[in-house]
Amino acid sequence: MELLLVEDDERVSRFVRRGLEAEGYSVTAAQDGVAGLSRARAESYDVLILDVMLPGLSGRDVCRQLRKAEVSTPILMLTALDHTDDKVECLRGGADDYLTKPFDFEELLARLEALARRGRGFSSEPPAVLEVGNVRIDRQSMRVLLDGEPVELTAKEYQLLDLLLSSPGRVFSRTRILNKVWGYDSDPLTNVVDVYIRRLRGKMRWDRDTGWIRTIRSYGYRLDPTI
CATH class of the missing domain: 3.40.50.2300 (Response regulator)
Structure with a gap:
């Protein structure tokens, strides 16, 4: 923008x-x-x-x-x-x-x-279905599909995935992720974002080095679809 x-x-x-x-x-x-x-x-x-x-x-x-x-x-x-x-x-x-x-x-x-x-002239309503590569999110039912198969995520894991998928290629700082998903500002003593990124990578079968979620050193994360 x-x-x-x-x-x-x-x-x-x-x-x-x-x-x-x-x-x-x-x-x-x-x-x-x-x-x-x-x-x-x-x-x-x-x-x-x-x-x-x-x-x-x-x-x-x-x-x-x-x-x-x-x-x-x-x-x-x-x-x-x-x-x-x-x-x-x-x-x-x-x-x-x-x-x-x-x-x-x-x-x-x-x-x-x-x-x-x-x-x-965009609608203020977010799309009901978000689809990027082989991942599909139904926001009304909060269902996540990977290659057509359902993936069970916790509420916070789902919100984190939705945030990253909503803007592929955009770098999200840890502070912004904390605010958007957990509703509070940065705390230098918490590593909750990193913990949930690891969980999400595991459940979505995304390898740390070659998978979708890229780590931006000392800053945050970026989603880069590879499929």
Whole structure:
């Protein structure tokens, strides 16, 4: 997914950019409203992330000018202001969503994914059946088939498999897996993700070196279908 991040705070910009790139996004950064407006008009992006308080041209003005120019790219506003009037002004000015600083990175990812689906006209409902290579998941019945044969998985093993299969080729950090499957943030003392990856490899008959789940050293895992 291609993103444009317009943020004048170098520390925030660096943090957001590194985090998004680690999740597989391509991020272009601009540090003022004029540069951001120019890039947003000249190039195509899936989502624009605009800080409200920008030098040269405010995020609100950038948003208004883009909408006036009929640029329909979804826009997420970032700001330290948390007043209802500010939110209403941003939304009425053409923004699609609004996130207040400081924000949880997982929430930022969720909002970006939702905006990207909306911008591309995707259904918000996930597909009922997920099929990758010789693996098939029926999400309504939570049945998993490998080469047409059922595989018995625990609830957490199933959720982990569903997460990895939903985005083949994408690297998932251990922190993101913990948050998505177990619902809590990273704990440096837990190896629960690694334990469940080993269990899943065993039940799906995926070899550590040649199988589907690749270990990304010191980071996380990526699903690479080999069949």
